[in-house]
Amino acid sequence: MKHTLKYFFSICLIFCFLAAAAQEKPAPKNTTNSEGILPEAAVSKAAVKTASSVVDSIPVKTDRYGLRVGIDVFRLARGLYDKDYKGIEVVGDYRLTKKYFLAAELGNENKTTDDDRLNFTSKGSYLKVGFDYNAYENWLDMENVISIGMRYGFSTFSQDLNSFKIYNANPYFGEKPAYPSTERYSGLSASWIEVVAGIKAKVFNNVFMGFSLRLNQLVTNKKPENFDNLYIPGFNKTYDGTFGVGFNYTVSYFIPIYKKKIKLAPIAKKEAPKK
Amino acid sequence: MKKTFLFLLVFACSLSSCEKDDICDANTSTTPRLVISFYDVNNASVAKSVTDLTIIGEGMTEGITFSGSTLINGNTVSIPLQTDVDATTFRFILNFGNTNPAAVNEDIVRLNYTRKNEFVSRACGFKTTYLLDPVTPFVHTDGATANGKWINTIAVKNSTIETENETHLEIFF
Numbered sequence: 201m202k203h204t205l206k207y208f209f210s211i212c213l214i215f216c217f218l219a220a221a222a223q224e225k226p227a228p229k230n231t232t233n234s235e236g237i238l239p240e241a242a243v244s245k246a247a248v249k250t251a252s253s254v255v256d257s258i259p260v261k262t263d264r265y266g267l268r269v270g271i272d273v274f275r276l277a278r279g280l281y282d283k284d285y286k287g288i289e290v291v292g293d294y295r296l297t298k299k300y301f302l303a304a305e306l307g308n309e310n311k312t313t314d315d316d317r318l319n320f321t322s323k324g325s326y327l328k329v330g331f332d333y334n335a336y337e338n339w340l341d342m343e344n345v346i347s348i349g350m351r352y353g354f355s356t357f358s359q360d361l362n363s364f365k366i367y368n369a370n371p372y373f374g375e376k377p378a379y380p381s382t383e384r385y386s387g388l389s390a391s392w393i394e395v396v397a398g399i400k401a402k403v404f405n406n407v408f409m410g411f412s413l414r415l416n417q418l419v420t421n422k423k424p425e426n427f428d429n430l431y432i433p434g435f436n437k438t439y440d441g442t443f444g445v446g447f448n449y450t451v452s453y454f455i456p457i458y459k460k461k462i463k464l465a466p467i468a469k470k471e472a473p474k475k
Numbered sequence: 476m477k478k479t480f481l482f483l484l485v486f487a488c489s490l491s492s493c494e495k496d497d498i499c500d501a502n503t504s505t506t507p508r509l510v511i512s513f514y515d516v517n518n519a520s521v522a523k524s525v526t527d528l529t530i531i532g533e534g535m536t537e538g539i540t541f542s543g544s545t546l547i548n549g550n551t552v553s554i555p556l557q558t559d560v561d562a563t564t565f566r567f568i569l570n571f572g573n574t575n576p577a578a579v580n581e582d583i584v585r586l587n588y589t590r591k592n593e594f595v596s597r598a599c600g601f602k603t604t605y606l607l608d609p610v611t612p613f614v615h616t617d618g619a620t621a622n623g624k625w626i627n628t629i630a631v632k633n634s635t636i637e638t639e640n641e642t643h644l645e646i647f648f
Protein backbone atom coordinates (compact mmCIF):
# COMPACT_ATOMS: atom_id res chain seq x y z
CA MET A 201 0.00 0.00 0.00
CA LYS A 202 2.78 2.37 0.93
CA HIS A 203 4.55 1.58 -2.30
CA THR A 204 1.43 2.00 -4.37
CA LEU A 205 0.95 5.41 -2.83
CA LYS A 206 4.54 6.32 -3.50
CA TYR A 207 4.24 5.42 -7.15
CA PHE A 208 0.94 7.14 -7.46
CA PHE A 209 2.34 10.29 -6.01
CA SER A 210 5.42 10.13 -8.19
CA ILE A 211 3.29 9.82 -11.29
CA CYS A 212 1.16 12.68 -10.14
CA LEU A 213 4.28 14.71 -9.69
CA ILE A 214 5.48 13.99 -13.14
CA PHE A 215 2.27 14.68 -14.99
CA CYS A 216 0.53 17.26 -12.92
CA PHE A 217 2.98 18.77 -10.52
CA LEU A 218 0.81 21.82 -10.13
CA ALA A 219 -1.86 19.78 -8.43
CA ALA A 220 0.77 18.30 -6.18
CA ALA A 221 2.11 21.73 -5.38
CA ALA A 222 -1.38 22.89 -4.46
CA GLN A 223 -1.58 20.25 -1.77
CA GLU A 224 1.46 21.64 -0.16
CA LYS A 225 -0.20 24.65 1.42
CA PRO A 226 -3.12 23.38 3.56
CA ALA A 227 -0.95 21.83 6.27
CA PRO A 228 0.52 25.02 7.72
CA LYS A 229 -2.76 26.86 7.16
CA ASN A 230 -4.70 24.52 9.48
CA THR A 231 -2.25 24.95 12.29
CA THR A 232 -2.37 28.71 12.09
CA ASN A 233 -6.15 28.64 12.10
CA SER A 234 -6.43 26.51 15.18
CA GLU A 235 -3.76 28.49 16.93
CA GLY A 236 -5.49 31.72 16.06
CA ILE A 237 -8.21 30.89 18.58
CA LEU A 238 -5.81 30.97 21.50
CA PRO A 239 -4.85 34.24 23.19
CA GLU A 240 -1.48 35.63 22.15
CA ALA A 241 0.49 34.76 25.23
CA ALA A 242 -0.77 31.23 25.20
CA VAL A 243 0.06 30.80 21.55
CA SER A 244 3.77 31.37 21.88
CA LYS A 245 3.87 29.04 24.83
CA ALA A 246 1.82 26.43 23.04
CA ALA A 247 3.95 26.75 19.94
CA VAL A 248 7.10 26.14 21.90
CA LYS A 249 5.45 23.27 23.69
CA THR A 250 4.25 21.57 20.53
CA ALA A 251 7.58 22.15 18.89
CA SER A 252 9.41 20.43 21.70
CA SER A 253 6.89 17.63 21.87
CA VAL A 254 7.27 17.10 18.14
CA VAL A 255 10.99 16.71 18.52
CA ASP A 256 10.39 14.21 21.27
CA SER A 257 7.79 12.00 19.65
CA ILE A 258 8.81 11.97 15.98
CA PRO A 259 12.15 10.54 14.84
CA VAL A 260 14.56 13.26 13.76
CA LYS A 261 14.09 14.23 10.14
CA THR A 262 17.21 14.26 8.06
CA ASP A 263 18.04 15.57 4.60
CA ARG A 264 20.34 13.54 2.49
CA TYR A 265 23.08 15.30 0.60
CA GLY A 266 24.98 13.84 -2.29
CA LEU A 267 25.54 13.48 -5.94
CA ARG A 268 22.84 12.54 -8.43
CA VAL A 269 23.98 11.23 -11.79
CA GLY A 270 21.79 10.23 -14.67
CA ILE A 271 21.22 9.99 -18.35
CA ASP A 272 18.81 11.62 -20.76
CA VAL A 273 16.57 8.79 -21.90
CA PHE A 274 14.87 10.89 -24.53
CA ARG A 275 18.08 11.52 -26.44
CA LEU A 276 18.98 7.84 -26.28
CA ALA A 277 15.53 6.74 -27.41
CA ARG A 278 15.49 9.23 -30.24
CA GLY A 279 18.65 7.64 -31.61
CA LEU A 280 16.67 4.44 -32.01
CA TYR A 281 13.73 5.74 -34.00
CA ASP A 282 15.27 8.74 -35.75
CA LYS A 283 17.94 7.66 -38.19
CA ASP A 284 19.10 11.27 -38.53
CA TYR A 285 19.86 11.65 -34.85
CA LYS A 286 22.41 10.28 -32.44
CA GLY A 287 22.88 11.82 -29.07
CA ILE A 288 23.78 11.21 -25.49
CA GLU A 289 23.52 13.43 -22.45
CA VAL A 290 24.82 12.72 -18.97
CA VAL A 291 23.27 14.81 -16.24
CA GLY A 292 24.41 15.40 -12.70
CA ASP A 293 23.63 17.52 -9.73
CA TYR A 294 25.11 17.98 -6.31
CA ARG A 295 23.07 19.25 -3.39
CA LEU A 296 24.73 22.29 -1.94
CA THR A 297 22.13 23.46 0.55
CA LYS A 298 18.58 22.54 1.42
CA LYS A 299 17.26 24.29 -1.67
CA TYR A 300 20.18 24.73 -4.03
CA PHE A 301 21.74 22.17 -6.31
CA LEU A 302 24.81 22.55 -8.46
CA ALA A 303 23.81 21.09 -11.80
CA ALA A 304 25.52 20.16 -15.04
CA GLU A 305 24.85 18.40 -18.30
CA LEU A 306 27.43 16.96 -20.64
CA GLY A 307 26.46 15.70 -24.06
CA ASN A 308 27.28 14.88 -27.61
CA GLU A 309 24.97 15.12 -30.60
CA ASN A 310 25.06 14.23 -34.27
CA LYS A 311 22.00 15.46 -36.09
CA THR A 312 21.17 15.69 -39.76
CA THR A 313 18.55 18.31 -40.52
CA ASP A 314 16.61 17.91 -43.73
CA ASP A 315 14.88 21.17 -44.57
CA ASP A 316 13.13 22.12 -47.78
CA ARG A 317 16.13 23.90 -49.14
CA LEU A 318 19.01 22.62 -47.02
CA ASN A 319 20.35 19.36 -45.74
CA PHE A 320 23.13 19.57 -43.19
CA THR A 321 24.69 17.59 -40.37
CA SER A 322 25.70 19.15 -37.07
CA LYS A 323 28.15 17.30 -34.84
CA GLY A 324 29.57 18.35 -31.55
CA SER A 325 29.79 18.25 -27.79
CA TYR A 326 28.44 20.54 -25.16
CA LEU A 327 28.65 21.28 -21.47
CA LYS A 328 26.12 23.14 -19.38
CA VAL A 329 26.84 24.23 -15.83
CA GLY A 330 24.56 26.04 -13.43
CA PHE A 331 22.23 25.63 -10.50
CA ASP A 332 18.75 24.45 -9.66
CA TYR A 333 16.56 25.90 -6.95
CA ASN A 334 14.11 23.43 -5.45
CA ALA A 335 10.82 25.21 -4.97
CA TYR A 336 9.08 22.15 -3.63
CA GLU A 337 8.52 21.66 0.11
CA ASN A 338 8.87 17.93 0.71
CA TRP A 339 6.83 16.03 3.28
CA LEU A 340 8.59 13.73 5.70
CA ASP A 341 11.43 11.96 3.99
CA MET A 342 10.42 12.64 0.40
CA GLU A 343 13.11 13.98 -1.88
CA ASN A 344 11.19 15.23 -4.88
CA VAL A 345 12.34 18.28 -6.74
CA ILE A 346 10.39 20.90 -8.61
CA SER A 347 13.04 23.27 -9.66
CA ILE A 348 13.86 26.35 -11.56
CA GLY A 349 17.41 27.05 -12.49
CA MET A 350 19.88 28.49 -14.86
CA ARG A 351 22.73 27.15 -16.93
CA TYR A 352 25.55 28.49 -18.96
CA GLY A 353 26.05 26.28 -21.97
CA PHE A 354 29.00 25.95 -24.27
CA SER A 355 29.27 23.91 -27.41
CA THR A 356 31.98 23.20 -29.96
CA PHE A 357 30.81 21.65 -33.16
CA SER A 358 31.08 21.34 -36.91
CA GLN A 359 28.51 21.52 -39.67
CA ASP A 360 28.55 19.55 -42.90
CA LEU A 361 26.47 20.94 -45.70
CA ASN A 362 25.17 17.92 -47.59
CA SER A 363 23.00 19.57 -50.20
CA PHE A 364 21.32 22.86 -50.91
CA LYS A 365 18.88 24.48 -53.29
CA ILE A 366 19.22 27.79 -55.02
CA TYR A 367 16.30 30.08 -54.36
CA ASN A 368 15.21 31.65 -57.60
CA ALA A 369 12.15 33.87 -57.52
CA ASN A 370 12.03 33.73 -61.33
CA PRO A 371 12.30 30.07 -62.24
CA TYR A 372 12.11 30.63 -65.99
CA PHE A 373 14.58 27.84 -66.62
CA GLY A 374 12.74 25.60 -64.18
CA GLU A 375 13.40 24.69 -60.57
CA LYS A 376 16.81 23.11 -60.35
CA PRO A 377 17.35 20.03 -58.18
CA ALA A 378 19.37 20.30 -54.97
CA TYR A 379 23.09 20.66 -55.43
CA PRO A 380 25.21 18.13 -53.59
CA SER A 381 27.89 19.62 -51.37
CA THR A 382 30.76 18.36 -49.32
CA GLU A 383 31.40 21.67 -47.62
CA ARG A 384 32.48 21.29 -44.00
CA TYR A 385 32.36 24.18 -41.58
CA SER A 386 34.44 23.23 -38.57
CA GLY A 387 35.83 24.90 -35.49
CA LEU A 388 32.48 26.48 -34.68
CA SER A 389 31.42 27.35 -31.17
CA ALA A 390 28.54 28.92 -29.34
CA SER A 391 27.59 29.72 -25.78
CA TRP A 392 24.24 30.51 -24.28
CA ILE A 393 22.17 31.05 -21.15
CA GLU A 394 19.40 28.62 -20.30
CA VAL A 395 16.46 29.00 -18.00
CA VAL A 396 15.46 25.56 -16.80
CA ALA A 397 12.20 24.42 -15.26
CA GLY A 398 12.36 20.84 -14.10
CA ILE A 399 10.91 18.07 -12.02
CA LYS A 400 12.56 15.08 -10.42
CA ALA A 401 10.55 12.47 -8.61
CA LYS A 402 11.96 9.65 -6.55
CA VAL A 403 10.46 6.47 -7.95
CA PHE A 404 12.20 4.03 -5.63
CA ASN A 405 15.18 3.96 -3.32
CA ASN A 406 17.71 6.25 -4.92
CA VAL A 407 16.32 6.25 -8.45
CA PHE A 408 14.79 9.46 -9.79
CA MET A 409 12.90 10.24 -12.94
CA GLY A 410 12.54 13.73 -14.21
CA PHE A 411 12.12 16.08 -17.05
CA SER A 412 13.03 19.64 -17.75
CA LEU A 413 12.09 22.36 -20.17
CA ARG A 414 14.66 24.89 -21.25
CA LEU A 415 14.58 28.28 -22.89
CA ASN A 416 17.86 29.25 -24.45
CA GLN A 417 19.32 32.56 -25.46
CA LEU A 418 22.57 32.69 -27.38
CA VAL A 419 25.35 34.79 -25.96
CA THR A 420 28.16 34.09 -28.39
CA ASN A 421 27.96 32.44 -31.75
CA LYS A 422 30.91 31.83 -34.03
CA LYS A 423 29.34 31.49 -37.45
CA PRO A 424 31.00 30.07 -40.52
CA GLU A 425 31.61 32.03 -43.68
CA ASN A 426 28.71 31.74 -46.13
CA PHE A 427 26.56 29.61 -43.80
CA ASP A 428 24.84 29.90 -40.44
CA ASN A 429 24.68 27.86 -37.25
CA LEU A 430 21.19 26.53 -37.78
CA TYR A 431 21.49 23.73 -35.25
CA ILE A 432 23.81 23.85 -32.28
CA PRO A 433 24.35 20.66 -30.24
CA GLY A 434 22.87 21.21 -26.79
CA PHE A 435 21.14 24.39 -27.84
CA ASN A 436 19.04 22.84 -30.60
CA LYS A 437 17.52 24.64 -33.54
CA THR A 438 18.16 28.37 -33.62
CA TYR A 439 15.04 30.45 -34.07
CA ASP A 440 15.42 34.00 -35.32
CA GLY A 441 19.13 33.63 -34.89
CA THR A 442 19.48 33.66 -31.11
CA PHE A 443 16.59 31.83 -29.51
CA GLY A 444 16.12 28.14 -28.76
CA VAL A 445 14.18 25.65 -26.71
CA GLY A 446 15.26 22.39 -25.15
CA PHE A 447 13.93 19.42 -23.31
CA ASN A 448 15.21 16.35 -21.55
CA TYR A 449 13.81 13.32 -19.78
CA THR A 450 16.17 11.84 -17.28
CA VAL A 451 16.62 8.76 -15.17
CA SER A 452 19.16 9.30 -12.44
CA TYR A 453 20.66 7.64 -9.42
CA PHE A 454 21.31 9.41 -6.15
CA ILE A 455 24.57 8.65 -4.39
CA PRO A 456 24.17 9.78 -0.77
CA ILE A 457 27.28 11.29 0.74
CA TYR A 458 26.18 12.71 4.08
CA LYS A 459 23.06 13.56 6.06
CA LYS A 460 21.97 16.72 7.75
CA LYS A 461 19.41 16.93 10.53
CA ILE A 462 16.54 19.27 9.95
CA LYS A 463 16.16 21.71 12.81
CA LEU A 464 12.58 22.17 13.87
CA ALA A 465 13.14 25.16 16.15
CA PRO A 466 13.10 27.78 13.37
CA ILE A 467 9.64 26.60 12.36
CA ALA A 468 8.22 27.30 15.84
CA LYS A 469 9.91 30.70 15.86
CA LYS A 470 8.54 31.54 12.50
CA GLU A 471 4.97 30.79 13.50
CA ALA A 472 4.99 32.98 16.58
CA PRO A 473 5.39 36.41 14.90
CA LYS A 474 2.63 35.60 12.43
CA LYS A 475 -0.07 36.09 15.01
CA MET B 476 8.03 30.97 -7.35
CA LYS B 477 5.08 28.94 -8.50
CA LYS B 478 3.85 31.78 -10.64
CA THR B 479 7.19 32.05 -12.39
CA PHE B 480 7.05 28.36 -12.86
CA LEU B 481 3.61 28.36 -14.39
CA PHE B 482 4.56 31.27 -16.60
CA LEU B 483 7.65 29.49 -17.87
CA LEU B 484 5.71 26.36 -18.60
CA VAL B 485 3.00 28.18 -20.52
CA PHE B 486 5.63 30.20 -22.34
CA ALA B 487 7.57 27.10 -23.31
CA CYS B 488 4.44 25.35 -24.51
CA SER B 489 3.34 28.34 -26.55
CA LEU B 490 6.68 28.42 -28.34
CA SER B 491 6.04 25.17 -30.11
CA SER B 492 2.96 26.63 -31.71
CA CYS B 493 4.50 29.89 -32.84
CA GLU B 494 7.39 28.34 -34.69
CA LYS B 495 8.22 30.53 -37.63
CA ASP B 496 6.98 29.15 -40.91
CA ASP B 497 9.92 28.19 -43.01
CA ILE B 498 8.81 30.18 -46.01
CA CYS B 499 11.21 32.41 -47.87
CA ASP B 500 10.08 36.00 -47.56
CA ALA B 501 9.46 37.64 -50.94
CA ASN B 502 11.38 40.74 -49.85
CA THR B 503 14.54 38.76 -49.23
CA SER B 504 17.27 39.43 -51.73
CA THR B 505 17.68 36.12 -53.54
CA THR B 506 19.03 35.12 -56.95
CA PRO B 507 19.12 38.36 -58.96
CA ARG B 508 18.12 38.81 -62.58
CA LEU B 509 20.20 40.59 -65.17
CA VAL B 510 18.90 44.14 -65.62
CA ILE B 511 19.09 45.55 -69.16
CA SER B 512 18.41 49.17 -70.07
CA PHE B 513 17.72 50.30 -73.62
CA TYR B 514 19.13 53.51 -75.07
CA ASP B 515 18.96 55.43 -78.30
CA VAL B 516 22.03 54.74 -80.40
CA ASN B 517 21.96 58.26 -81.80
CA ASN B 518 21.77 59.86 -78.39
CA ALA B 519 23.41 57.57 -75.86
CA SER B 520 22.03 59.38 -72.83
CA VAL B 521 18.38 59.04 -73.86
CA ALA B 522 16.48 55.94 -72.84
CA LYS B 523 14.57 54.38 -75.70
CA SER B 524 11.67 51.96 -75.43
CA VAL B 525 11.55 48.72 -77.31
CA THR B 526 8.35 47.58 -78.98
CA ASP B 527 7.01 44.06 -78.52
CA LEU B 528 10.39 42.64 -77.63
CA THR B 529 10.36 38.98 -76.75
CA ILE B 530 13.34 37.34 -75.08
CA ILE B 531 13.50 33.59 -75.34
CA GLY B 532 16.08 31.60 -73.42
CA GLU B 533 18.09 28.83 -74.97
CA GLY B 534 16.08 25.64 -75.24
CA MET B 535 12.84 27.36 -74.22
CA THR B 536 9.74 28.00 -76.28
CA GLU B 537 8.02 30.66 -74.16
CA GLY B 538 9.37 34.15 -73.80
CA ILE B 539 10.50 35.55 -70.47
CA THR B 540 7.66 37.17 -68.58
CA PHE B 541 8.46 40.68 -67.42
CA SER B 542 5.86 42.89 -65.76
CA GLY B 543 3.21 40.27 -66.47
CA SER B 544 3.81 39.99 -70.19
CA THR B 545 6.17 38.23 -72.56
CA LEU B 546 5.91 41.22 -74.93
CA ILE B 547 8.22 43.85 -73.51
CA ASN B 548 7.42 47.51 -74.14
CA GLY B 549 9.64 49.77 -72.12
CA ASN B 550 13.20 50.89 -71.70
CA THR B 551 14.25 48.30 -69.15
CA VAL B 552 13.92 44.55 -68.66
CA SER B 553 15.17 41.97 -66.14
CA ILE B 554 15.99 38.47 -67.29
CA PRO B 555 16.95 35.42 -65.24
CA LEU B 556 20.24 33.68 -65.93
CA GLN B 557 20.75 29.96 -65.63
CA THR B 558 21.94 28.95 -62.17
CA ASP B 559 23.61 25.69 -63.14
CA VAL B 560 25.79 26.65 -66.12
CA ASP B 561 28.23 29.48 -66.76
CA ALA B 562 26.57 30.81 -69.92
CA THR B 563 23.06 31.59 -71.08
CA THR B 564 21.98 32.34 -74.64
CA PHE B 565 18.96 34.51 -75.37
CA ARG B 566 17.08 35.31 -78.56
CA PHE B 567 16.06 38.97 -78.59
CA ILE B 568 13.17 39.25 -81.03
CA LEU B 569 11.95 42.76 -81.79
CA ASN B 570 8.34 43.29 -82.98
CA PHE B 571 7.54 39.71 -82.08
CA GLY B 572 4.35 38.44 -83.75
CA ASN B 573 4.16 41.45 -86.04
CA THR B 574 2.08 40.81 -89.19
CA ASN B 575 4.76 42.42 -91.29
CA PRO B 576 7.60 39.83 -91.34
CA ALA B 577 10.09 42.53 -92.38
CA ALA B 578 9.63 44.30 -89.05
CA VAL B 579 10.53 41.22 -87.04
CA ASN B 580 14.23 41.10 -86.24
CA GLU B 581 16.08 38.57 -84.17
CA ASP B 582 19.48 38.93 -82.50
CA ILE B 583 21.22 36.28 -80.42
CA VAL B 584 23.16 37.24 -77.32
CA ARG B 585 25.18 34.78 -75.34
CA LEU B 586 26.20 35.87 -71.87
CA ASN B 587 29.30 34.42 -70.22
CA TYR B 588 29.71 34.62 -66.48
CA THR B 589 30.99 32.92 -63.37
CA ARG B 590 28.68 31.98 -60.53
CA LYS B 591 28.89 32.10 -56.77
CA ASN B 592 26.45 30.45 -54.38
CA GLU B 593 25.75 32.52 -51.29
CA PHE B 594 23.89 31.46 -48.18
CA VAL B 595 20.71 33.43 -47.52
CA SER B 596 18.75 31.75 -44.74
CA ARG B 597 17.22 28.50 -43.57
CA ALA B 598 13.99 29.21 -45.43
CA CYS B 599 15.53 30.53 -48.64
CA GLY B 600 18.57 28.32 -48.86
CA PHE B 601 21.22 29.71 -51.16
CA LYS B 602 21.21 32.29 -53.93
CA THR B 603 23.40 32.58 -56.98
CA THR B 604 25.26 35.76 -57.79
CA TYR B 605 27.08 36.28 -61.08
CA LEU B 606 30.14 37.99 -62.41
CA LEU B 607 30.17 38.69 -66.13
CA ASP B 608 33.28 37.40 -67.84
CA PRO B 609 35.81 40.28 -67.90
CA VAL B 610 37.19 39.28 -71.32
CA THR B 611 34.12 38.25 -73.31
CA PRO B 612 31.05 39.13 -71.24
CA PHE B 613 28.76 38.57 -74.25
CA VAL B 614 28.73 37.28 -77.82
CA HIS B 615 26.33 39.11 -80.12
CA THR B 616 25.26 37.46 -83.39
CA ASP B 617 22.41 37.83 -85.88
CA GLY B 618 19.41 35.55 -85.73
CA ALA B 619 18.42 32.72 -88.07
CA THR B 620 17.16 35.10 -90.75
CA ALA B 621 20.04 37.22 -92.05
CA ASN B 622 18.38 40.60 -91.84
CA GLY B 623 21.03 42.47 -89.96
CA LYS B 624 21.32 43.10 -86.24
CA TRP B 625 18.81 45.45 -84.67
CA ILE B 626 21.06 45.92 -81.65
CA ASN B 627 23.83 48.35 -82.47
CA THR B 628 25.97 48.14 -79.36
CA ILE B 629 25.98 46.29 -76.07
CA ALA B 630 27.88 47.73 -73.13
CA VAL B 631 28.54 46.30 -69.70
CA LYS B 632 27.58 48.77 -66.97
CA ASN B 633 28.07 46.54 -63.93
CA SER B 634 29.75 43.19 -64.30
CA THR B 635 28.78 41.99 -60.83
CA ILE B 636 25.18 40.85 -60.68
CA GLU B 637 24.17 40.83 -57.04
CA THR B 638 21.05 42.94 -56.89
CA GLU B 639 18.32 44.00 -59.27
CA ASN B 640 18.58 47.62 -58.20
CA GLU B 641 21.08 48.58 -60.85
CA THR B 642 21.57 48.20 -64.57
CA HIS B 643 24.06 45.56 -65.58
CA LEU B 644 23.86 45.74 -69.35
CA GLU B 645 23.10 48.63 -71.70
CA ILE B 646 21.75 48.02 -75.16
CA PHE B 647 21.89 50.75 -77.80
CA PHE B 648 19.65 50.47 -80.85
